[in-house]
Amino acid sequence: MTRFITRRIGAALLLLVGSVLVTFGLTAILPGDAATARLSEQAASDPEIVAAMRAELGLDQPLYKQFLIYLGNLVQGDLGDSVQSGNPVLEDLGQFGPASAELALTAMIIALIVGGGLGVLSALRANGVIDNVLRALSLGGVSVPLFWLALIATSVFATQLRWFPSSGRLDAGAYAPDTVTGFYTIDSLLAGDIAMFGEAIRHLVLPAIVLAAPMIGLLLRFTRTTVLEVLSQEYVRAAEAKGLRRSRVIGGHVLRGALVPLITVIGTAFASLLAGTVLVEQIFVWPGIGSYAYRAASNLDLTAIVGVTLFVSVIYITVNLVTDILYGIIDPRIRYAS
Amino acid sequence: MRIRTSMAAAAVAGIAAVTLAACSSSTASDSSAAASSDDETSTLVIDKSFDLVTADPARMFETTGGIVLHAVYDSLLTFADGDSTTPLPSVAESWTSNDDATVYTFTIREGITFSDGTDLTADDVVFSLNRVKNIQGNGSFLMEGLSVSKVDDMTVEITSETSNTAVPAIVTSPTLGIVSEDAVEANGGTDAEDAADTDAAEEYLNSESAGSGPYMIESFDTTTETVLVANPDYWGDAPEYDRVVLRNATADAQLMDIQSGTADVALDLGSDQTASLEGNDSIVVSTSASPTFFFLILNADSGVSDVTSTQEFRDAVKYGLDLDAILELAGEGAEHAYGVVPNTFLGALGSDSAVEQDLDKATAAVEALGGDITVSLEYPSDISSNGLDFGPFAERIAAQLSEIGITVELVPSPVATALENYRAGTEEMGLWLWNPDYPDSADYLAFGPGRTVGLRAGWAEGTAADLESIMTEVAAETDADTREELYVEYQELMNEYGVIVPLFQPSATVVSTSTVGAVDYDPVFSLDIAAIGK
Numbered sequence: 039m040t041r042f043i044t045r046r047i048g049a050a051l052l053l054l055v056g057s058v059l060v061t062f063g064l065t066a067i068l069p070g071d072a073a074t075a076r077l078s079e080q081a082a083s084d085p086e087i088v089a090a091m092r093a094e095l096g097l098d099q100p101l102y103k104q105f106l107i108y109l110g111n112l113v114q115g116d117l118g119d120s121v122q123s124g125n126p127v128l129e130d131l132g133q134f135g136p137a138s139a140e141l142a143l144t145a146m147i148i149a150l151i152v153g154g155g156l157g158v159l160s161a162l163r164a165n166g167v168i169d170n171v172l173r174a175l176s177l178g179g180v181s182v183p184l185f186w187l188a189l190i191a192t193s194v195f196a197t198q199l200r201w202f203p204s205s206g207r208l209d210a211g212a213y214a215p216d217t218v219t220g221f222y223t224i225d226s227l228l229a230g231d232i233a234m235f236g237e238a239i240r241h242l243v244l245p246a247i248v249l250a251a252p253m254i255g256l257l258l259r260f261t262r263t264t265v266l267e268v269l270s271q272e273y274v275r276a277a278e279a280k281g282l283r284r285s286r287v288i289g290g291h292v293l294r295g296a297l298v299p300l301i302t303v304i305g306t307a308f309a310s311l312l313a314g315t316v317l318v319e320q321i322f323v324w325p326g327i328g329s330y331a332y333r334a335a336s337n338l339d340l341t342a343i344v345g346v347t348l349f350v351s352v353i354y355i356t357v358n359l360v361t362d363i364l365y366g367i368i369d370p371r372i373r374y375a376s
Numbered sequence: 377m378r379i380r381t382s383m384a385a386a387a388v389a390g391i392a393a394v395t396l397a398a399c400s401s402s403t404a405s406d407s408s409a410a411a412s413s414d415d416e417t418s419t420l421v422i423d424k425s426f427d428l429v430t431a432d433p434a435r436m437f438e439t440t441g442g443i444v445l446h447a448v449y450d451s452l453l454t455f456a457d458g459d460s461t462t463p464l465p466s467v468a469e470s471w472t473s474n475d476d477a478t479v480y481t482f483t484i485r486e487g488i489t490f491s492d493g494t495d496l497t498a499d500d501v502v503f504s505l506n507r508v509k510n511i512q513g514n515g516s517f518l519m520e521g522l523s524v525s526k527v528d529d530m531t532v533e534i535t536s537e538t539s540n541t542a543v544p545a546i547v548t549s550p551t552l553g554i555v556s557e558d559a560v561e562a563n564g565g566t567d568a569e570d571a572a573d574t575d576a577a578e579e580y581l582n583s584e585s586a587g588s589g590p591y592m593i594e595s596f597d598t599t600t601e602t603v604l605v606a607n608p609d610y611w612g613d614a615p616e617y618d619r620v621v622l623r624n625a626t627a628d629a630q631l632m633d634i635q636s637g638t639a640d641v642a643l644d645l646g647s648d649q650t651a652s653l654e655g656n657d658s659i660v661v662s663t664s665a666s667p668t669f670f671f672l673i674l675n676a677d678s679g680v681s682d683v684t685s686t687q688e689f690r691d692a693v694k695y696g697l698d699l700d701a702i703l704e705l706a707g708e709g710a711e712h713a714y715g716v717v718p719n720t721f722l723g724a725l726g727s728d729s730a731v732e733q734d735l736d737k738a739t740a741a742v743e744a745l746g747g748d749i750t751v752s753l754e755y756p757s758d759i760s761s762n763g764l765d766f767g768p769f770a771e772r773i774a775a776q777l778s779e780i781g782i783t784v785e786l787v788p789s790p791v792a793t794a795l796e797n798y799r800a801g802t803e804e805m806g807l808w809l810w811n812p813d814y815p816d817s818a819d820y821l822a823f824g825p826g827r828t829v830g831l832r833a834g835w836a837e838g839t840a841a842d843l844e845s846i847m848t849e850v851a852a853e854t855d856a857d858t859r860e861e862l863y864v865e866y867q868e869l870m871n872e873y874g875v876i877v878p879l880f881q882p883s884a885t886v887v888s889t890s891t892v893g894a895v896d897y898d899p900v901f902s903l904d905i906a907a908i909g910k
Contacts, residue, residue, distance in 0.1 A: 081517065123599060
């Protein structure tokens with residue numbers, strides 16, 4: 039098992055180095071000049087100012103030197119300074135990361151409960167009316183564009199009904215709770231501020247549901263298929279034949295059997311969720327990594343772009359690593375096969 | 377069926393939690409509107425698509441930065457009530473100039489204190505202006521050819537190398553806002569000649585205010601929101617709102633926010649979006665002319681294009697375009713740009729200078745070029761201004777020119793990429809916009825040969841002697857009437873050459889809630905926060 043985990047971690051580290059290299063290379067060959075992109079019309083016409091800006095950003099160095107400098111700093115935990123915010127990228131990630139994490143985890147929980155739960159229900163009612171309706175809905179969840187869903191959600195629930203706010207993590211101008219975890223829901227509870235907790239929840243509802251929608255669809259369909267497969271297994275039939283109560287068969291045998299493939303799909307679903315945050319955060323004015331990344335890309339803020347990519351890669355690779363390891367623990371055949 | 381029971385329980389609990397959260401909601405509109413009417417803190421929430429980089433006046437040259445810093449830092453002079461023709465006293469209570477407009481003397485108002493309680497004197501003015509000049513930032517060009525010196529504690533002198541009638545307009549810029557010398561120096565700032573390398577006060581100025589304006593910075597974030605609080609010791613009339621939250625939001629989000637009441641003011645809605653607000657009694661839409669203007673460049677450098685550099689091609693475009701149809705696309709409130717100087721500035725051309733579409737002349741010009749002409753038109757695809765994207769205009773221009781035998785290949789690209797070609801002067805044709813750097817017609821000399829935009833259009837110095845002599849003359853002219861005549865002449869000649877083709881000025885729209893009342897677009901500062909609600 040130790041060897042299995044070591045090899046997986048080694049592969050993850052290689053992937054990480056690869057992703058830095060690719061991102062750095064891609065941003066370097068992007069058309070556009072990051073130095074003049076930051077300058078006003080008049081200043082960009084002054085060669086001295088342009089040269090000074092290029093030197094300030096390190097763009098006057100050959101590309102391989104820029105990369106080596108970046109790697110050297112990276113090893114020391116320095117991701118460089120963002121051109122747009124003026125802050126170290128690591129500091130920005132620390133500021134915006136928790137907002138995205140709170141949103142993504144909430145979406146994940148919603149998707150797991152709703153998607154998983156409805157998937158089981160769909161399987162248990164296979165080919166019935168409920169199953170057909172749920173399958174149709176899941177198809178909708180997977181195929182409806184996020185931006186459209188977000189616009190409908192904000193239009194109905196924020197603009198018309200005014201049940202939930204359409205933007206921000208708290209009401210505009212509200213003071214954020216003292217930072218402990220960076221999750222406003224948790225930090226407000228730790229501060230004993232129930233009103234702020236409610237406010238934070240209300241702000242989370244719409245973006246989290248929109249973000250969760252495709253995952254709900256995906257998990258519903260996958261859980262349904264997996265549960266149906268497990269239901270047809272010999273050991274389940276044997277358990278039923280032994281006269282065990284159906285609820286016990288499902289709880290003790292079916293769900294357990296369905297868990298292994300489900301863990302894998304959660305990893306995949308999480309990746310699509312990360313991609314979705316960029317769009318959802320933009321629409322809901324959610325001050326997270328997605329908004330930060332969008333802005334960095336629009337402004338050719340190369341250090342921020344590489345920093346965000348690295349950050350997302352770390353999360354993605356970690357999730358996959360944990361998934362692999364969990365998978366190996368739950369199903370020993372996988373670790374021996376590898 | 378334990379599973380189904382627990383699932384149902386979970387679902388009910390979830391729905392209950394969401395419903396409770398919804399029922400307990402009080403929209404931000406309630407909070408801000410209520411706050412604005414109670415005795416505690418009145419908060420104003422403004423949505424704006426951010427182009428915010430810094431809160432250091434000497435380094436700032438962006439629209440959002442200008443909005444913020446105009447509220448935080450006083451300048452020597454200012455403009456008010458949307459009038460961009462008459463500079464008004466601010467830090468300087470009066471000023472004079474010599475006959476040839478090379479020396480300006482400003483008398484500083486007594487009793488102005490910075491937000492930390494220290495007095496504002498001539499030393500602070502000299503320090504602030506020199507710091508801008510020496511930091512070599514985006515706004516340093518404002519001080520080009522100018523030098524500032526202290527006459528006594530309450531008098532400063534600005535000297536220009538050449539006659540410069542634009543100085544009073546230039547010193548209204550938030551970039552030239554007056555900072556406290558003591559506070560900035562104590563935090564790493566300097567106005568020395570090597571300030572570009574040695575000044576380290578930006579971080580301090582991004583978190584604290586060192587100004588004397590009606591507001592102070594409570595928190596500054598270039599990505600999410602920036603919060604201002606009223607300066608209790610402000611020397612002028614106190615602003616209406618105690619606290620102002622400026623939030624970064626896309627135009628779509630702004631529309632939702634203003635409708636749901638989570639924002640009080642929205643700044644970036646296009647005409648389609650504001651049209652959807654018609655009939656909504658809780659919303660006020662204020663529209664006025666924007667000094668921004670859209671234009672085409674037809675590259676005059678034969679090395680870049682042997683087509684666009686010909687007078688025949690310029691004539692074909694001049695007579696081939698239907699400017700009324702282009703203006704229609706810009707929506708309600710947009711206006712024709714008959715010359716490069718916008719209609720709010722001295723010497724702007726009127727409709728009598730309009731070029732009438734003449735397809736016969738245009739076709740003849742194309743035939744003179746041998747027909748079957750293909751040119752490329754570059755423009756930024758990912759930015760909009762006043763709610764307008766460049767794409768539809770480029771398409772309409774291409775459609776109109778195709779009718780006279782010119783094939784226009786559209787080359788949209790992200791602004792960062794498009795800007796590179798534009799600034800390098802390698803675009804055959806380009807569709808761009810210009811926002812004034814300072815509210816004076818002199819800013820539009822940048823379109824002439826050898827100047828910033830002229831060079832981008834491949835128009836080198838010395839290629840249009842008649843035009844260039846007018847440019848030199850108007851820069852030195854102090855008599856307002858003569859200046860006006862010269863600007864008219866300058867633009868008429870510009871139109872004859874046709875290297876720059878002015879298209880239109882969009883309308884500027886500010887949408888606000890009825891609680892706040894009408895908020896006017898400010899042609900100089902985009903938004904004068906301290907004037908809202910007064």
